[in-house]
Amino acid sequence: MNRPAFPIDELLPRIRESLATHPRLVLEAPPGAGKTTQVPPALLDAPWLAGRKIVMLEPRRVAARAAATFMAKQRGEEPGATVGYRIRFENRVSAATRIEVVTEGILTRMIQDDPTLDGVGVLLFDEFHERHLSADLGLALALDVQASLREDLRIVVMSATLDGERLASFLDAPRLSSAGRSFPVTVAHFPGRREEALEHQVKRAVEHALVQHPGDVLVFLPGQREIARAEAALAASDAARAVDVLQLHGELPVEQQSRVLQPGPDGHRRVVLATNVAESSVTLPGVRVVIDSGQAREPRYDPNSGFARLDVVNIAQASADQRAGRAGRVAEGFAYRLWPESQRLEAQRRAEIAQVELAGLALELAAWGDANLRFVDAPPPGALAAARELLHRLGALENNAITALGRRMLALGTHPRLAAMLLAPDDDDERALACDLAALIEARDPLRSRSDALAERWQALAAFRNGRLVSDASRSALIALDQAAKQWRRRLRVAAPPSADLPAHAIGDVLLHAYPDRIARQHPADPYRYQLANGRSAKLFDDSALYGEPWIVVSELRDENRDARVLRAAPLDEARLQRDFPQRFVREDRVVWDAATRGIAAVRETRFDRIVLESRPLAKPDPARYADALVDAVRQLGLDALPWTEALRQWRERVRCLRAWLPELIDALPDLSDAALLATLDDWLKPALSGKTRLDALDEAALGEAIKSRTDWATRQKIDALAPTRIIVPSGMERRIEYGFDDGANHGGGAPEAPVLAVKLQELFGLADTPRIADGRVPLTLHLLSPGGKPLQITRDLRSFWDRTYPEVKKEMKGRYPKHPWPDDPWSATATHRAKPRGT
Structure with missing residues (x-):
């Protein structure tokens, strides 16, 4: 060519x-x-x-x-x-x-x-x-x-x-x-109507474009679901009936993709409904108009829940510009944006590494043998830790090193969950079923119903293979599923699809190898609620097809405030768990903090992973375990559950302030922030709780010594010298210094508050300069009090107070407190904490 x-x-x-x-x-x-x-x-x-x-x-x-x-x-x-x-x-x-x-x-x-x-x-x-x-x-x-x-x-x-x-x-x-094509593109915002569905706005925009502009129309939509709805809406449009309406997304057969990438026959106009696959690299000949929904379906991951989902999100401005540029490839073009002109987009697309589940990445890093690679954006530590925990459950890692199974999983080139499932079965029928399930999990839902039974999806696939189409199934989705399953069978050298007549638990018995963390047991008091192997809980819908199943394995969850919601699952046989995961059934004696009774509970538990199967009171628990339980109590209740004295709180704040005021001492002084203390409870609190069976058995003196145990005698002396609790003022009296630390929104961060010395004004006569602490670096904030103890002035500049403010204070206070000295010259007056002698 x-x-x-x-x-x-x-x-x-x-x-x-x-x-x-x-x-x-x-x-x-x-x-x-x-x-x-x-x-x-x-x-x-x-x-x-x-x-x-x-x-x-x-x-x-x-x-x-x-x-x-x-x-x-x-x-x-x-x-x-x-x-x-x-x-x-x-x-x-x-x-x-x-x-x-x-x-x-x-x-x-x-x-x-x-x-x-x-x-x-x-x-x-x-x-x-x-x-x-x-x-x-x-x-x-x-x-x-x-x-x-x-x-x-x-x-x-x-x-x-x-x-x-x-x-x-x-x-x-x-x-x-490099420069690009020089054809200009006119950008406009196509107004939406109140509560108008996206597909109807797309229909109006396409009709407008076909009438007002020449050439083909490219419509960007978030995903296949929105493409299908837009296609259905355009089927009812007289203007759109005169053109070819085509789809373009990654799941299309090759022949259909090739058709979209070729010009229309004899210049026949086309409307292409595409995902962001059309945003870059592929050229669609003849496109003169772009209609942009401003949305894309992208993966998002919550490391706290461990659940990943595809969300419809707003695109970045860079993507919007690139989409609009598709209209200017062959001639002057037009781009219509289906969002308000006042709406502002993020400048650049966020890196996927910051918002997706990272099990595949963690396995790749383990296989490479070096987790400290140079990434443009480093993987989030929380998401990476959750990924490694999953890989340990799947048997792919052991002590963070890749196992032989992990290397076999990696060779399959799919998500570690699916790889573990594909490699687990030991007979051909289960391997074939694993291939079907891998295809089902990766592909779009073939059913239009909301049923939470994964078995119904597989049954629709089995029926399709036998020449029957389930009433609410998508034929195109089932074709794609069948093709993907064939590809997996070819990879695993499995000759035939599974039998259409499966035992009730067959799907769950295979699926559990992909989701060992989402194996779930019915709650004994609530049949709709399940406890997951990872320690969380999940609920069924009221009309769930899984109601009554004692054990299920969940392939899809939606995170919610209290319990996750089961979106897709299959029943499994407990005997299969015993056969495949015997090491996860444990019996142990536990001494734990019971938040409900605010006391220690000693029990003998039988568990599968974190699912409690049986729990009985323990008559004679090991006394050494009480300290662990009490430390857990403090983790749950917080540091305020401990018997703090005001003196100990002040000692803690003094240390925290000195770390901020004197950076050269940061290595010598312990970090006493809430976050640091909670993270190191086993180091400083657990020894103090040894031999105790109740949290209130820890007295104030023992807590004080536990907190201070991280500093030696010399360091404590330095703390007292640099941040004293009291200071002698000119009256000869000792007065208390108050310390504080403002954590702000982030415990462990924040900044020290100014130290406060509250003292009666008369006790400072003759003192020119504000007292300082922390090796002279930090002035005290003086709360100057009246003889009655009420605040008169707050200052960190005593010299300026005597010169400028004291005369006004004296004029106002002398008549109110005539028995106390109010000299004209505070510089030479004798400081006192007493009233004037009688007769003066």
Whole structure:
């Protein structure tokens, strides 16, 4: 095919030159510039490449296939010759392939299997601004390989809308920018109507665009559900009936994807309803109008609940700009945004690593043997810890090191939950069922009903295989499910699908290997409530098809305020738990804090994981266990449950203030914030509770010594000298200094409050300067009191008070307190805490 001209063309020589002298490069190019399809071929004959391969990571399967096909056709070849691609369940490469376009976790597998990347000369990360987890991990691994094994490996990060300056600084790399298509796009906000559903707003916008503008219309919607609703709404539109309405998303069969990426026959107009798969890399010929919902369906993860879900979220401004740019590829275009003009979007898309479940990443890091890779954005510690806990449950990690099972799971290239399930069965029928369940869990729901029974989904699939379509099932979804299950059976070398006649617990008995943390037992007092193996609880809907099941395994949960809600689950057989997880059934004696009775409970428990199966009172518990239970009580009740004296509270605040005022002492003085004390209860409180069976048996003196046990005698003397409890004032009396620490919203952070000395004004006569503590660095805040003890003035500048304010105070107070001295010259007057002698 004749090669068209692209804006990136004039930059290609500079890209080659840059990579000849520097191993990394950041390339910015807007949509339509041609970076995806023109940069890889331009590098093929570069001297530094020395005939090795080019591997390009493309974040989406549709885009990977389309980019490889386009580059192959430019060379007059089919994919699999010089240019090929590898995506999940599809491989079009050969011994002759020198440009490989790969997606998802394939690049990660390449690096894990061969850390030297033998035969690969350059890695290209396309559309990096999408910040997919696989791209972030792939880049981190590639940087590690380049630093330790392959100094000659080139790395190019390409994007249309990223923070190029920040990324170039992170990579220590040159930064090149290309122009894009120059056709202008007029952007307008299409007004919504009160309580109007999205599909009806889309229908009105499409009708307007078809009448007012030429060319095809591209509509961006969050997901397949919204696409289906919009397609149904357009079916009732006279204007839309005259055009072809097409879908574009990652689950479409290849033939349908290819049809959308080709021009309409004889210039026939088209309306393409697409997810954000059409946002980058793929070119839709003929599009002159973009209609943007401003939404996308993206994964979000809550590390506190451990549950991940796909949420419809607002897109970033960078994505909105990129979507609008799709209208200006071939000529002047128009973009209609279906949100108010006053609504402000975030500037850039958030990295996926910050908001998804990280079990796959944790397993990859364990296999690599180094968790300290250089990530553009580091994985959140909470989410990573939750991921490792899950991997231990799945048997993939042991003491944070990858097991033999973990390596087999990694080789399957799917989520660790599904990998564990696929590898667990020991007969072909269960393996075949595991393949079906993996397809069901990964795909969209084939049923339109809200039923929480996973078995109903599988039964619809089994019926479809026998030529029957369940009334509320989607035929297209079942076709996709059946194809995905076949792919898994091929991978696992399973000859046939499972029998259509399964025992009642068969699905749950296989599924439990994917969700060992969500195995659940019915609550003895509430048949709708279940206790999960991870310690949480969940409830069924009132009309649940699972009502009455003593044991279930939950594949989908929605987190709610108190109990999670069971969205999808299957019953299981307790005997199967005994067979497959005997090590998780334990019997032990426990001495625990009972929050209900505010006392210690000693019980003998039989548990499966954290599910209590039986609990009986224990007659003679081990006394050594009481201290642990009492420490747990303080964790639950908080530090205020301890017998604090005011003197001890002040000692604690003095130490905290000194750590802030004198940074050079921070290592010598203990951290006594709430967070630090709670985190170290076993170190300082547990010894003080030894031999005690009640929390109130800990007296004030023992608590004081426990708190102060982290400082030696010399340090305590230094604390008293630098932050004294009392100070001698000019009257000769000792007066108390009050200390405080403002934690603000973050316990363990905050700042010290100004130390306060409350003293009668007459006791400071003759004192010129404000007293200071903490080695003279911190002035006291003086609360100057009347003879009756009422505040007259608050100051940290005593000299200024005597000069400016005292005369007014004297004039007002002298008549009210005539028995007390009010000298005209406070500088030379004798300080006193008494009234004037009689007769004076």
